[in-house]
Structure formats: C-alpha cells, structure tokens
Amino acid sequence: MTINSPQEFFSNECNINSPNSHYWSPAGINTDYVAKIKIRRAENQFSPRKKIIFEGNGYYDRNWGTEAVFDNILNWKRGRFIEKDLTLVFFDTTYRKDYAKQFKRIIITKGKDVLLNESDIEFEYQNSKNLWGLAYPSKIIIKGKKIIVKVSNNIKLYNSPFRIKFQSEFEVEFNDSNLNGMGISELINPKLLKRKWMYPLLNFNVIKHS
Secondary structure (H helix, E strand, O other): OEOOOHHHHHHOOOOOOOOOOOEEEEEEEEEEEEEEEEEOOOOOOOOOOEEEEEEEEEEEEEEEOOOOOOOOEEEEEEEEEEEOOEEEEEEEEEEOOOOOOOEEEEEEEEOOEEEEEEOOOEEEEEEEEOOOOOEEEEEEEEEOOOEEEEEEEEEEEEEOOOEEEEEEEEEEEEOOEEEEEEEEEEEEOHHHHHOHHHHHHHHHHHHHHO
8 A cells, every 4th residue: 555645544544523623634744854043152143053864754744624732622632753764653543422432543654655554552641640631641552453562651742731742662563563763742731721720721831832
C-alpha cells in the first residue's frame, strides 16, 4: 500500500458524520526537509548571525476541519516516532457518544510505503496530573496483532490546563525487530476551552508565543 492522498487515506476511516469535523491529517508522514536558522550570541545582540542548516527526514501533519475542536472531541491523544526512513504515528481520539465512536489507529510507513495500518489495538495508560489538574498519560502501552509500543513521557515541552506535549522515549517491537528512540506525544482535552476562566490564560499564552 502506498500513500497518494493523505487526507483521503486518513479521514475516510474516522467514522465522522460531518465533513467539517476536526481530525489530524498526516499530510507528510515521511518527508525530506531542509531548514535554515540564523542565530547570534545571546549576550551580544550586535554579534554577526551564524546560519545553521538542518537536513534530514521528518513528519508533518495538519489540523483539519472547520468546526470548533471542542464541539465533539472529548479527548485527543497522538504521538510520532521517526527512525531513519521509518515513521510511526498513533492516534486515540474519544468523541461524544452520539457523534462518532472512538478512533484508534497506529500507522508505520517507510518512505511512501505503509507497513502497518491497524485499528484493532488496545491502549493502556498510566496517568498522572499536571499542576492544572489535567490528567495525562505518563506511560503508554499500545498492543496490536503485530506490534507492541511502549512510550515513556519524560520531558514536558508544553504544559497547560488543556494540552500537554512531551519528548517521549519509544520502545517498538514490530516484525521481529526492536526499535528504540525519542519521539513526541501529546494530549489535548479541548472541552476545557469552553470554560471562561481559561480565557485570560489563553490570551497570555498567545502573547507569550507571538
């Protein structure tokens, strides 16, 4: 199996009633990239800038849909792991019961070839809470017919009342092979965005990252 249209490949299997619904579309599961960054010494803002060029393999997705993310999504977990030309992504999305059933998926690609696209999987979570009281998985185990993935969420990259993002350690058993490395995992609890006490925090976050 090869990926020709990522949006169609993914969204058609989400069991969603509305064409405007939110989901994550893996627009570039395995993508070559070139990034150029210019930096200068922090202690001297007038120092000459140094250009650094990164080249490698990466992952790109996009938030797809026009309805508000908190309308129908209760809980959204996802993660990705890249090892050379192999990419693993997982999704576990819970919707309102009258809207759509739980969406679970793990995908492994190598270049444009899809090695695994499995929905018959089970997620096991060891939960913790951040300072805001947001429950998040500190450890994740994903079990499928052909794969076992263990994820340790160790380093917080983003921490808020409704969203938390980690640099994660992945252990993958797939096709009689073991892969280990670092990746990214994320939890979003969008229904908290409806609460008015969140608005000042959101405004502060936008200003901080602008």
